[in-house]
Amino acid sequence: MNFINTQSILASALLLLPATALAQSPAPPISADTPAPAVSPLEEAHEQAHKSDESLWEFEMSGYGELQFSWLDHGPDPTREGGSRSDSRLVFDQTRFVIELEGEFPYEIEFGAEVEFEHGGTGTAMEIEYEEFGEFDTEIGKGGEVLLEELYLGKGFGGGKYRLRAGRLYVAVGLLPDYHKPTQYLGSARPESESTLLPAVWSEMGAEFRANLGIFELTAQVVNGLDSTGFSSQRWVASGQQTRFEFIRASDLAGVLRADARPLEGVLVGASAYYGNTTRNRPSADLAKQCADPSITNKRDVAPCGYISAPLLIIDAHAAVDLAPVRARAAVIWGHLNNAELISSKNRVLSNKLGVLRSEVAEQALAAWGELGVDIAHFTSLQPHHRVEPFVRVEYYDTMLNPPDTSFDNPRFETQLVSGGVGYALHDTITAKLDWTHRRHGTDAIASENTVRMGLGFVF
Numbered sequence: 001m002n003f004i005n006t007q008s009i010l011a012s013a014l015l016l017l018p019a020t021a022l023a024q025s026p027a028p029p030i031s032a033d034t035p036a037p038a039v040s041p042l043e044e045a046h047e048q049a050h051k052s053d054e055s056l057w058e059f060e061m062s063g064y065g066e067l068q069f070s071w072l073d074h075g076p077d078p079t080r081e082g083g084s085r086s087d088s089r090l091v092f093d094q095t096r097f098v099i100e101l102e103g104e105f106p107y108e109i110e111f112g113a114e115v116e117f118e119h120g121g122t123g124t125a126m127e128i129e130y131e132e133f134g135e136f137d138t139e140i141g142k143g144g145e146v147l148l149e150e151l152y153l154g155k156g157f158g159g160g161k162y163r164l165r166a167g168r169l170y171v172a173v174g175l176l177p178d179y180h181k182p183t184q185y186l187g188s189a190r191p192e193s194e195s196t197l198l199p200a201v202w203s204e205m206g207a208e209f210r211a212n213l214g215i216f217e218l219t220a221q222v223v224n225g226l227d228s229t230g231f232s233s234q235r236w237v238a239s240g241q242q243t244r245f246e247f248i249r250a251s252d253l254a255g256v257l258r259a260d261a262r263p264l265e266g267v268l269v270g271a272s273a274y275y276g277n278t279t280r281n282r283p284s285a286d287l288a289k290q291c292a293d294p295s296i297t298n299k300r301d302v303a304p305c306g307y308i309s310a311p312l313l314i315i316d317a318h319a320a321v322d323l324a325p326v327r328a329r330a331a332v333i334w335g336h337l338n339n340a341e342l343i344s345s346k347n348r349v350l351s352n353k354l355g356v357l358r359s360e361v362a363e364q365a366l367a368a369w370g371e372l373g374v375d376i377a378h379f380t381s382l383q384p385h386h387r388v389e390p391f392v393r394v395e396y397y398d399t400m401l402n403p404p405d406t407s408f409d410n411p412r413f414e415t416q417l418v419s420g421g422v423g424y425a426l427h428d429t430i431t432a433k434l435d436w437t438h439r440r441h442g443t444d445a446i447a448s449e450n451t452v453r454m455g456l457g458f459v460f
């Protein structure tokens with residue numbers, strides 16, 4: 001009993017010692033010359049947020065919307081002999097509505113998210129696939145889709161000179177990743193050539209490093225590769241973006257390098273290259289190699305002798321000029337796909353439920369476009385809040401530039417377009433455009449097509 005009391009007394013004394021010492025220690029003298037203790041940016045932001053009861057994040061919301069009203073002189077089925085038949089029809093489209101949210105956190109940490117509503121929203125709708133002999137397809141999408149086009153977390157270094165991001169990012173190929181808003185291109189629609197060959201606007205999961213070196217900006221990305229079951233005659237690799245399944249296959253990755261230069265304010269020139277395999281991102285392992293030695297039959301391996309390689313290379317050169325009163329854009333995109341013939345043979349027997357076109361894909365494809373506009377309001381008292389901009393756009397693309405030997409080189413896939421019209425913009429925020437487009441194919445045996453389109457757009 002005495003032992004317990006002694007232990008309790010000693011323990012209480014040890015606990016009281018620090019408190020007693022603190023109580024007896026003299027307080028440090030407070031002087032006006034004593035420097036304030038250093039406070040980190042995070043502590044300062046946290047203190048400020050605590051005082052104001054606000055989040056540490058600083059948010060900014062932006063976005064844009066587009067509407068189109070079109071008149072077409074041709075029918076909807078381009079696969080008929082001689083091309084689309086003459087027709088007179090109207091097509092209205094709530095093209096897209098995009099909401100962008102950006103957040104900044106202390107220590108140059110950022111996040112970004114972008115949600116796009118295409119053609120209306122979600123639901124169940126029917127679609128006619130003329131490339132599939134007029135088959136009706138059921139799509140989850142009420143005439144459109146809801147897409148999460150960007151979702152990333154990033155960190156800046158060196159006062160924003162270097163930036164590292166990870167998440168869902170725009171793939172840095174072509175001109176549309178930087179010029180896809182309705183006030184940034186001259187026509188009432190985005191260039192058909194670039195948006196036919198490549199996913200528009202193309203985003204994938206991965207990581208990005210960007211360096212701003214004066215007039216030069218360098219971008220390096222590693223992203224998930226494409227799924228070659230979506231490759232087709234009509235759109236080459238554009239439908240290879242993985243959107244059919246919940247999870248994105250990244251068994252094959254792709255690397256992107258891009259270099260841009262801004263020698264003058266308002267002038268951009270650059271080039272990019274994309275390279276990545278497309279085999280192991282297919283839903284099933286149907287491009288596995290046949291073993292030369294039949295005795296190699298390990299039933300536990302999906303591909304005991306490996307996979308057939310089908311890498312994709314895309315190169316582009318691009319330029320943009322914004323020197324009032326002149327605006328111009330131009331891009332050339334060329335691509336090469338290895339083993340296109342083998343991919344075509346496998347795609348022909350894919351299930352209808354996969355929702356792909358199941359047509360041949362070419363080894364090579366090419367797209368080139370350029371547009372030029374002159375702001376005539378620049379010469380009047382309407383400037384600078386108004387812009388009245390006559391423009392012309394010329395495009396060429398061929399999604400079957402070099403088809404497999406076993407495939408028919410259909411001239412329908414070689415397309416030339418000439419567009420002309422006028423655009424109006426108020427405060428570079430609200431825009432209205434009216435233009436006419438003439439489309440010709442690779443042979444005079446296929447009827448040409450005309451479209452008159454009015455576009456309305458806004459940016460906020």
